[in-house]
Amino acid sequence: MKIKFMAIKETQNNTTSSRITRFLGSCLVLGVPALILFAFVFSPKDDTMEDAVRLLYIHVPVAIFSYIAFGITAIGSIFYLWKRSRWWDTTAHASAEIGVMFCALTLITGSIWGRPTWNTWWEWGDVRLVTTLVMFLMFIGYLALRQVPASPEVRAKRAAIVGIIGTINIPIVNRSVEWWENSTLHQQSSLTDGNLEDLTLFTWFLGTLIIGIAYLWLLIHRFRVGWLATEYEAQGYGVAIEERQAEARAHNTETSGHLEEGEVE
């Protein structure tokens, strides 16, 4: 029995890795240096933005995947409210956390790009900047709400409602440059106008692919961490309940003992 126990310890999978995450991780190890090479060496500089365009190869993909991450949170939230499944709640939570990180990166890299291009770090009059900030703050609120003490079901339900409401902002952020043309420094989509050089376009797609793989890799690991945290919490509750039951049994035994003694007397 002892040997078997030790064997379990030796071979236990004490990570959140699996074959799929190892494959995705390997793609990232190869893909990130390739992206840097294309962004800094092979792709040409822009006529108006000059070399600052190289920041867009990371800024645009993280922005796209912050939308996707929050979209997955909304889908997970809807399915949680429908099915009451812990799987969907854990997925929504995991995706929201990664989305918040990507959204923060969108704001930071955008600000760094804006300084040499627009000569400003931040412009309160720009509708896309402000709506992105609002979206970021809404999902910070979502994560904060999940920390408020409550039963797991109540916590998940509250978060799901906020997750769905927060996602309403995605089309507003995305379409803001078209809806409020005069209130933004942002240009309209360059991908669809056909004026991009092949290598610029390829580097953009490569950046999107790499950030997409990073999102998927992080999502799987973060989901598993969330799953383990719930399992561990459940174990903790289990131990606490057992302790209480043992205390109650001991108390009952003691009380009945006293009663028996009293009866003898």
Add this chain to the structure above:
Amino acid sequence: MSHLGYLIAGWAIGIGVPTLYAIYILSRGRKLADKVPPERQRWISSTEEQSRITDGQG
């Protein structure tokens, strides 16, 4: 190359932040996985893999 400082700052943050987050997630997962039995780790899903772990056949 123009705007080199901005480029380095933007890319360092763009790659550095997700890397740090990934390290945090992996270490948190490792700590939690030690405390939760393998049969409750749902990604070890196949019966073959479960039995390989519990039988200690590496």
